[in-house]
Amino acid sequence: MASRGALWSGVSALFTDDRGRVLLEDVDYRRACLLPGGAIDTGEAPSLAVAREVHEELGLTRSFSRILAVDWVPPNAPGYPQGFPGEIIYVFDGGTLTEKDIARIRLPEREVTGIRCVEPALLAHHMGPGNARRALAAVLARINGNGPVVLEDGRPLAPTCLDDLEVLRTPRKPQLWPWHTGPVPAGLPVRQAWGWLFWEDGRALVLIGQDTGSACLPGGTVEPADQGDPARTLRREVWEEARVRIGDARYLGYLHDDTVSRPCARARYAARITGWEAPSRDEASGQTYARLLATPEQAAQLFDWGDRAACQLAAVHSAREELGLPAPTRQPVTELPPPRPAGSLAR
Incomplete structure (x- = not known):
């Protein structure tokens, strides 16, 4: 049976740098940062949507085949317009970006105004609460290799020991020694x-x-x-x-x-x-x-x-x-x- 509500659908890409920090975008329409991504067009496959969004927002040409998380965002989630019906967001694994990859990023003339690489424990300082929970859940799913994890408002329905222990809630100490x-x-x-x-x-x-x-x-x-x-x-x-x-x-x-x-x-x-x-x-x-x-x-x-x-x-x-x-x-x-x-x- 089809759903009675017209849920929105969107995609995000989880990229990390070679230190495991998460790539976020600064945008001109919101104070908080976001993962690269956006809405799925009518009739568009999620994997094609995320490739299109990444190309439009970062200038990178990538293919995506691995989903880390699927999140249901409830209708009462903060930061959404009145009448928001809820949304399903697919978080794809974008892999690790090298310094050369990051140097090749080209931002569009509007919407995306900058990028930053953020320690996983500090995602909540840069993103909205639900978005931060979803991004960190995707990081842990990548480590576990058990994706896609199913989330509701960024919270896993079947928490793993990494979730239960709240791993990566404290910033890691750099150990960049030869x-x-x-x-x-x-x-x-x-x-x-x-x-x-x-x-x-x-x-x-x-x-x-x-x-x-x-x-x-x-x-x-x-x-x-x-x-x-x-x-x-x-x-x-x-x-x-x-x-x-x-x-x-x-x-x-x-x-x-x-x-x-x-x-x-x-x-x-x-x-x-x-x-x-x-x-x-x-x-x-x-x-x-x-x-x-x-x-x-x-x-x-x-x-x-x-x-x-x-x-x-x-x-x-x-x-x-x-x-x-x-x-x-x-x-x-x-x-x-x-x-x-x-x-x-x-x-």
Whole structure:
């Protein structure tokens, strides 16, 4: 049966830059920013509508085949004219724009007056509330790979653990440091040790602060009790933060942080997860972390690493293969399952 109401229909495109920031448009007819997009013309397919709108508004020629979200905007949504009947909006995945792509953007003479790349946690500072919820839901759907998600007024009908934990509600800290696979040079202190810790299916452990929604890899600061051994730091921190046990840690490389007063190395290791217990409060940070399993690529989208993430991910996958673990299949991010009896996990 046909709908009794004449709903509007529209399309949007979610583009991000190489740091995972969302591309928004400044427009001359509204104070708040918008995703690129617009109305679907009569008889027009949504995929063609979004390609047309992106070309008209940004001067980019793109094809779109993946929908991240479908949102129902209610008739009483703020910012719409009197008599607005409600709208169905399809949010398409526009992928990542490189610096060259962004430099090729050409704005029209009217309507779109500028563009900006916005940290996901700050979307609500630049967009209307419903539009911000929809854009962030599309970002999380892209990470999960489970789109299209169905939304009502920007809220998912079937929330995932990323939604429940409100991941990306706090701005990410930029970590745009050069990656090196060799040993840490003499004289460069190792300040921190972080780990890519693999579960049996090849996915890696990511910790989410339950009071911030911020992501981190397991690990932490080298302390005197670690006797100058970053691998020992990793093992200690992983237990304190996440109540996880690991096998032998393999050195992957380091990030050279020269943004601090005393430059330092932030080492990366890889190891198997060999056991875990129920989570508890980390005394150092005061947080109880949620423990999620994600592919390395999904994990990287939770951080602000820029285009330098690719080199680190290559080293991560090489270590995973050396540990005899399979390439992880793409699936929604899930929580670490309940603890198993001691000795039940393959080593």
